[in-house]
Amino acid sequence: MEVDILITNIGQLLPMDKKGPVKGADMGELTVWNDAAVGIKGEQVVWIGSSKEAKILKASQTIDANGKLVTPGLVEPHTHLVFGGSREEEMALKQQGVPYLDILKQGGGILSTVTATQEASQEDLLEKALFHLDRMAMHGITTVEAKSGYGLNHETELKQLRVAKEAGKQHPIDIVSTFLGAHAIPTNYKEEPEAFLDYMSELFDVIKQENLAEFIDIFTETGVFSVVQSRRYLLKAKEKGFGLKIHADEIDPLGGTELAVELGAISGDHLAVTSDEGIQKLANSNTIGVILPGTSFYLGKDDYARAREMIDAGAAIAISTDFNPGSSVTENLQLIMSIAALKLKMSPEEIWHAVTINAAHAIGRGGEAGMIAIGKKADIVLWDAPNYKYIPYHYGVNHTNTVIKSGEIIYERQAIR
Ligand SMILES: O=C(O)CC1=NCN=C1
């Protein structure tokens, strides 16, 4: 058999090729192939076997993995990728202990990014998004979910979604788009959240027609949208054929997790203060919990999502950076893997399910992304790590050696010496 690229001498290969989403105790069962090899032709994986068996292959290019770790490309299921400006000035307020929702109430936070995004040109937003996608790719991410939500008016929300669509065309990373027009209440709708949600829902048809987003998301939170308001808005979205996501139980336990399960949302995200009942409902549902421990860390909160209890109860869990300019300003999903180990008490085996197959299912790419299997896209990362436990263990740095997206090498670490 002829292949374009043969990766050989793989110390540990994580195929992650289960049906998924992987729930509860199954998240702890990781298939690891030692001394493996992978053959790529065009955009797809066409052969998997042992390094010895690989000798039958005729390869145009051979990559020696030097006995190290090889995994699927990471799937990033929750980002606010497209935005203008930055919020470093808020760091001082956070250090003084000013709560996130108070900063928002004072017109800062999300609303300050809204102003910057409204003022930014589509070209500038695109350049910025492509830059952040480059950094995500360097960190081993090959599929990204990108939300709008910094426009809060028709024109700017559509601008953000069109930027995400264009970025997906121009960048090798695959992008899955979510409309988060219900991210905050702008000053011109200050006392009228329902009216604002009606105004935002007017975009559903054009979003569907232009294929600008697959999911509709809402920030169900104190001072933003209530559970009742969120339910009405998301039911409208469901009728239009959109998948549902909810920023749920991030700061106050309003019951957004229970709402996500009630509505059959593909994911409930944050879940930092989900109730005991919410954990049970999540565990007994098809809704995936997308946990964002970097946000708890960055906001200096003691509340980390009870992911350990969620997994023990039988839930399917994914993790994400929540990359955004205010509450989690990092593209480094590997760092989040370390925080998940240290603060969520997730095992390395569970963490690897949470950044591949479960993250893929959380954005409707289950069975496509987050796995290495014959006939699937060759989204593959070679790591400068001896085994899969090493990545969560050695925190804060980038461990990628080579990143392959759809069969193309898009990043190779350059030795300095
Ligand atoms: O603060 C931000 O810009 C992003 C965010 N939305 C809801 N929680 C965090």
Ligand SMILES: [Zn+2]
């Ligand atoms: Zn978010």
